[in-house]
Amino acid sequence: MAFELPVLPYAQNALEPFISAQTLDFHYGKHHQTYITNLNNLIRNTALANQTLEQIIFETAGKPEKSAIFNNAAQNFNHAFYWKSMLPNGGGKIPDGAFKTAVSKTFGGLESLKAELKAAAISQFGSGWAWLVSENGTLKIVKTSNADTPMIHGQKPLLTIDVWEHAYYLDYQNKRADYVQSVIDNLLNWDFAASNFS
Ligand code: MN3
Numbered sequence: 001m002a003f004e005l006p007v008l009p010y011a012q013n014a015l016e017p018f019i020s021a022q023t024l025d026f027h028y029g030k031h032h033q034t035y036i037t038n039l040n041n042l043i044r045n046t047a048l049a050n051q052t053l054e055q056i057i058f059e060t061a062g063k064p065e066k067s068a069i070f071n072n073a074a075q076n077f078n079h080a081f082y083w084k085s086m087l088p089n090g091g092g093k094i095p096d097g098a099f100k101t102a103v104s105k106t107f108g109g110l111e112s113l114k115a116e117l118k119a120a121a122i123s124q125f126g127s128g129w130a131w132l133v134s135e136n137g138t139l140k141i142v143k144t145s146n147a148d149t150p151m152i153h154g155q156k157p158l159l160t161i162d163v164w165e166h167a168y169y170l171d172y173q174n175k176r177a178d179y180v181q182s183v184i185d186n187l188l189n190w191d192f193a194a195s196n197f198s
Helices: 021-043 052-059 064-084 098-107 110-123 176-186 190-197
Strands: 128-135 140-143 157-162
Touching: 021 064, 021 110, 052 064, 064 110, 064 157, 098 140, 098 190, 110 128, 110 157, 110 176, 128 190, 157 176, 157 190
Parallel strands: none
Antiparallel strands: 128 140, 128 157
16 A cells, blocks of 8 residues: 545635645655655555554664664655645634643743744754644744654644745745744644643
8 A cells, every 4th residue: 555645625715815826735645745756656565565654663663774764764754744734824823622721821921932942953963843732731942853743752743834945945935934924924834732621
């Protein structure tokens, strides 16, 4: 069974002007598709071929001889999660409920959470990801390098921002901070984060 590129949850131009259709054309249509194609080629006719994406990630994590499979599998998970972490007319408020209570308890409020998330995204050296996760029920901001992903560190991802250059270079060139600020202010899907927390 081969993996397929998941359907983007909005049109390719739906995140404009913050992320252009051209960026999504390359990032979703080319980069993400390549991770899918590579993963399928790497697992074909192996014991991993009938496993779920998460099983493949756990099975190959920390094994240097399996790093190509891990990198492509984890990047598939990370990108599918990133697309769902955004929506047109995002940003804004978090919904009432257990997630909002946890945000107040851990960060003192949404503005402090956003400041910490921005700092993590900007300070990630080189390619990687900034994440809001829950670990044993407690919220945390973390960053990961390259394809690394929170699930293998005992963390449940709630929201992510891709900070590989391919995520922003066409629209923002070297200004990663401007891209991160745009995503946080205008695109983040707090309903998705809340649904992942519960
Ligand atoms: Mn990417």
